[in-house]
Amino acid sequence: MVIGGDAAGMSAASQARRLKGSDELEIVAFERGHFTSYSACGIPYWVGGDVGERDELIARTPEEHRARDIDLRMRTEVTEIDVAGGRVRARDIDSGAESWTSYDKLVIATGARPIRPDLPGADAPGVHGVQTLDDGQALIDSLTRTRGRRAVVVGAGYIGVEMAEALINRGYEVTVVNRGSEPMSTLDPDMGRLVHEAMEGMGITMVDNAQVTKVHTGEDGRVRAVATEDAEYPADVVVLGIGVRPETALAKAAGLPLGAHGGLLTDLSMRVRGHENIWAGGDCVEVLDLVSGQERHFALGTHANKHGQVIGSNVGGGYATFPGVVGTAVSKVCDLEIARTGLREKDARRVGLQYETVTIESTSRAGYYPKASLMTVKMLAERRTGRLLGVQIVGREGAAKRVDIAAVALTARMTVEQMTALDLGYAPPFSPVWDPVLVAARKAARAVVQGF
Known part of the structure; x- marks a missing residue:
């Protein structure tokens, strides 16, 4: 059953x-x-x-x-x-x-x-969670009927940023209200800041460190605004992306x-x-x-x-096991790609690991090749042993799936020094001579030695 x-x-x-x-x-x-x-x-x-x-x-x-x-x-x-x-x-x-x-x-x-806040007006028409196909159909129907073009997304995790993109694509004026200090709490705040800046560059209004206190409705009972302790944001539709x-x-x-x-x-x-x-x-x-x-x-x-x-x-009478995960996830908002695997800094601190962090900027292709785009790679390595602990990547085309290199390295419990010797594919249309993940690994290997 x-x-x-x-x-x-x-x-x-x-x-x-x-x-x-x-x-x-x-x-x-x-x-x-x-x-x-x-x-x-x-x-x-x-x-x-x-x-x-x-x-x-x-x-x-x-x-x-x-x-x-x-x-x-x-x-x-x-x-x-x-x-x-x-x-x-x-x-x-x-x-x-x-x-x-x-x-x-x-x-x-x-x-x-889905986490639905226990707030006045949270169940009003025009307020949508997005978890099932029925939820998606209800949101599309609501967007089709709504005359106004103002949307508020509550939450800035994976669902929040992806729904912000969806609403931008539909021609809405989008505000994202986030109770955290930066969007994408699955990243460290310094990497989340890159996402914040990129989303604002796309025309999305970002409101961080804000707790929603009420959803206001009009005379027809439908949503008209989202209120925080400090401000009110007009809304013809609200999407909940809290997690x-x-x-x-x-x-x-x-x-x-x-x-x-x-x-x-x-x-x-x-x-x-x-x-x-x-x-x-x-x-x-x-x-x-x-x-x-x-x-x-x-x-x-x-x-x-x-x-x-x-x-x-x-x-069914066979045999199989599921050994665990390293926490790999990718997402995007418009042309910005976001990826992470392994531990964030606060995860490492919570379990008592001492670590070094490095952050590098590189390009998705050889710098001279057309349409090479910048990406930022952050890497955590355990102090003394050099074991890879986590990687976060924010960039444009070609950035997100590079996190898979780190996911394999984490699963194999590789050190950052060992990673520098990985035989990755290279050609100018696909990567610089030193792939961005390996550039970060080289820098992390030096940091581990210096920290010790």
Whole structure:
């Protein structure tokens, strides 16, 4: 039995079906929404017009899953897990009918829920979260009906900056209200400042260190402004990009183990700790950070699909493990590319690591080659050992995916000195002779020696 019909849940169901035929394994899956197996990460690009149709984001429809002998029950919400009895209670959202269904093996893939501020007016028409395809469609419908062209985005994380781009592409005047000191709190503040400056250069009004206190509405009940302690920002539409939390209310009520970030705790096979016949994966779990050695919550589709493959293999009689992550993520706002992997400075301090930092500027191509663009690379290395701890990159075309070099190096626990000898591809259209990541590694290697 699978709870949740998106990346982790349906990947698990599909993998288990590949390993076991219908006569050996019955698979029942519950999904409370209208869609399955879709790219939530693609919603901002659909809203902004880069992706033309909603269905382009759907990898596999309910009908396609059912054709593979998966009993997929749409618009059905699981309301209770009875661990001792090996059953779940589910409610048909449209009819309200409830029933219990027994399981031998349970997969929890309930995802994450958007953080919605408990503020006056936060539920007014014109205020939108963006987590599901239904959310994306509601926002597009709202943008189509709205006469005004002023938008406020609350939050400046991945969703916030991506939605700012989408609204700019639609011709809106965009204000981003962020309670942090700089946008993109997944970066160190000095790198976030580069993002702030670039976004302002795109015509986006950036408001940092600001806490939203109220959403004002007009006589028609629709949003008209967002208020902070110090100011008020007119808005014809508001998009919430504050972040997400693991959706684990069901698991908590059932007494399943949760971590410090509210996510389910699993072993390497993605089996819920202490429960032989329950697995969990996707945005509702915490995973091992291979750099810090601690459990963390990373809500990314890449991880969810891998979790599902691991779970499906184990449920289907095979064997697989998920060792952990290094925390790699990329994003963009208009032509600005943003990337990070590993630890930020505050992450390293929190786990007691001493480190050196270096920051360099380089170009995406050989300097003399047309359209070479600047990028900034920041690197953290452990003091004394020189072990790579983290990399952040902000730049234009060709910047973001360079972070993959660092992701591999982190996974292999390489030192920055070892990184300088990496045999990376070179030609003037693709890179300088010394790739920007290796320039940072050379500088970090010197800093580690000098610091010691």
